[in-house]
Structures are given as C-alpha cells and as structure tokens.
Amino acid sequence: MFLRTGTRKYTQNYSYNINRLKEKVETADAILIGAGAGLSTSAGLQYSGERFDRYFSDFKAKYGITDMYSGGFYPYQTLEEYWAWWSRHILINRYDVEIGKPYKDLLTLVKDKDYFVLTTNVDHQFQLAGFDKKRLFYTQGDYGLWQCSDACHSKTYDNNTAVLKMAAEQKDMKIPSELIPKCPICGAPMTMNLRCDDSFIQDDGWYKAAGQYEDFVRRHKDLNILFLELGVGANTPGIIKYPFWQMTAQNENAVYACINMGMAITPDEIERQSICIDADIGIVLSELIV
Numbered sequence: 239m240f241l242r243t244g245t246r247k248y249t250q251n252y253s254y255n256i257n258r259l260k261e262k263v264e265t266a267d268a269i270l271i272g273a274g275a276g277l278s279t280s281a282g283l284q285y286s287g288e289r290f291d292r293y294f295s296d297f298k299a300k301y302g303i304t305d306m307y308s309g310g311f312y313p314y315q316t317l318e319e320y321w322a323w324w325s326r327h328i329l330i331n332r333y334d335v336e337i338g339k340p341y342k343d344l345l346t347l348v349k350d351k352d353y354f355v356l357t358t359n360v361d362h363q364f365q366l367a368g369f370d371k372k373r374l375f376y377t378q379g380d381y382g383l384w385q386c387s388d389a390c391h392s393k394t395y396d397n398n399t400a401v402l403k404m405a406a407e408q409k410d411m412k413i414p415s416e417l418i419p420k421c422p423i424c425g426a427p428m429t430m431n432l433r434c435d436d437s438f439i440q441d442d443g444w445y446k447a448a449g450q451y452e453d454f455v456r457r458h459k460d461l462n463i464l465f466l467e468l469g470v471g472a473n474t475p476g477i478i479k480y481p482f483w484q485m486t487a488q489n490e491n492a493v494y495a496c497i498n499m500g501m502a503i504t505p506d507e508i509e510r511q512s513i514c515i516d517a518d519i520g521i522v523l524s525e526l527i528v
C-alpha cells in the first residue's frame with residue numbers, strides 16, 4: 239500500500255501521452271471512468287465568472303455571492319428567496335442546458351467498451367449525452383431530485399415541473415409562497431437531494447447504482463482495466479481519486495489515467511502504471527477520438 243503524500247506531477251511529452259492513452263483505451267478489457275466537476279467545467283458549465291454574473295447578478299449585488307457553489311450554501315432569510323436561488327440554479331445547470339461536447343466525445347470514446355461511470359457530478363450531463371443508465375453511479379445526488387429536509391423517509395422526488403414554475407414566476411429574488419415545496423409525508427420543507435450532510439437520502443435508485451458499481455469492480459478486479467479519472471479535484475478525493483489509486487496499486491494489469499488542468503498527479507508507487515495529462519479535458523477527449 240502507498241502513502242497519499244507521495245504524490246507528484248507526472249508529465250511526459252503530450253503527444254506521447256495521448257498516443258499511449260489511445261492504445262490503453264483500445265486494449266483495455268474494461269474502463270472505469272471517474273468524473274468530477276472539471277469535466278462539466280470543460281463542457282462550459284462554469285460556476286463563476288461571466289456565466290455566474292449573467293444569471294445571478296442580483297444575488298451578487300445584494301449578498302456579495304461570487305459563484306454558484308457558495309451561493310448554494312448561503313443562509314437565505316426566507317424559503318421564498320432560497321427557492322428563487324435554487325430554481326434558477328437548477329434550471330440553468332440541469333434543464334435549460336445543452337449537452338457538453340466533452341460528454342459526447344467521451345461516449346464516442348467508450349461506447350463500444352465495457353465501461354462504467356462513477357461521478358460526483360449532479361448535473362445529469364451523462365444521461366443527456368446518452369450514457370447507459372445502468373452504467374452510471376451518481377454518488378452525490380442529482381439537481382433534478384428533492385427530498386424531505388428532515389429525511390423522514392427514504393424517497394426522492396422529481397422536481398422538473400415545480401422548478402420550471404418557480405423560475406418563471408419568481409420576482410425580486412423570491413418565489414410565490416404557495417410554490418414552496420413541502421414533504422408529502424411530514425409537511426417539512428423539501429430540500430435538494432445533494433450530499434451536504436448526514437441527512438442526504440440514498441434512495442432505492444442510489445443503492446441499485448451502488449450495487450452495479452461494486453459488481454463492475456468485482457468482475458474486473460484482476461483484469462486489464464483502465465481507471466480514467468477526469469476533472470476530479472481535492473474536495474472529495476476519497477470517492478474517486480484515492481480508490482482509483484488503491485485499485486491500480488493492487489492490480490499490476492491496471493493503468494491509471496488522469497486528465498486534469500493543473501491537477502494531473504499520481505503517487506510515486508504507481509507512476510509506471512500512470513498516464514497524467516495536464517490539459518483541458520475537452521481538448522484531450524477530442525484528440526482521443528480522432
């Protein structure tokens with residue numbers, strides 16, 4: 239076993255790494271994709287900068303919020319304002335959004351392979367791009383789902399119709415009070431089905447996907463498997479990055495590939511099994527399918 243502190247950037251000639259990764263994709267028995275926020279950022283779903291200002295300039299002016307991530311944690315004074323923020327956030331990142339080209343290119347790259355996707359992203363881009371739902375595990379929730387804020391029962395609820403209505407009818411950074419969603423069981427306010435604390439609901443769909451992921455890992459444990467990590471940052475490395483490192487170290491037939499702008503690193507212990515490309519994910523994926 240290796241130490242997490244033994245990481246360092248591992249870079250070689252860019253073209254050499256692209257060609258090596260192409261070969262590994264072609265020859266791998268299976269590909270396990272680990273996708274983080276960097277993949278959606280590359281697809282144009284930036285949470286700050288011009289895109290944030292375009293949709294949330296009013297929240298920025300009133301509260302000094304400068305990005306969508308931190309805005310989701312702001313302690314709004316009323317539920318009317320809370321849901322004005324969240325309905326707008328969900329609309330532009332889940333419903334009124336195009337399929338990002340990197341997602342389409344990734345599917346082109348792996349569609350004929352035995353693949354599985356483990357992701358911390360919650361924006362539904364994999365489903366929109368056409369990935370097989372049976373090969374997806376969204377560990378952290380989904381912008382399209384609500385749950386009881388008191389977690390009184392283990393069920394999630396589709397929010398499409400309600401969100402579109404909230405977004406259309408909000409005024410002065412507030413939704414009409416009658417649109418505030420309530421739990422149908424206990425009457426408590428609903429909340430986002432996103433893993434923020436220990437009240438996160440893991441519904442039947444979550445457990446089914448978790449089982450499919452565990453089965454995929456078990457079936458390919460000692461085979462020629464490519465662990466393809468895309469845009470995983472430092473917020474939750476224990477979900478994708480560390481397990482990928484561990485599984486690579488335990489399987490001499492495995493290869494770990496990391497594509498991440500400014501964060502392409504690997505432990506010394508698996509350097510010979512690693513391909514790290516410090517570049518924009520979208521650009522790399524477009525070159526891999528040529």
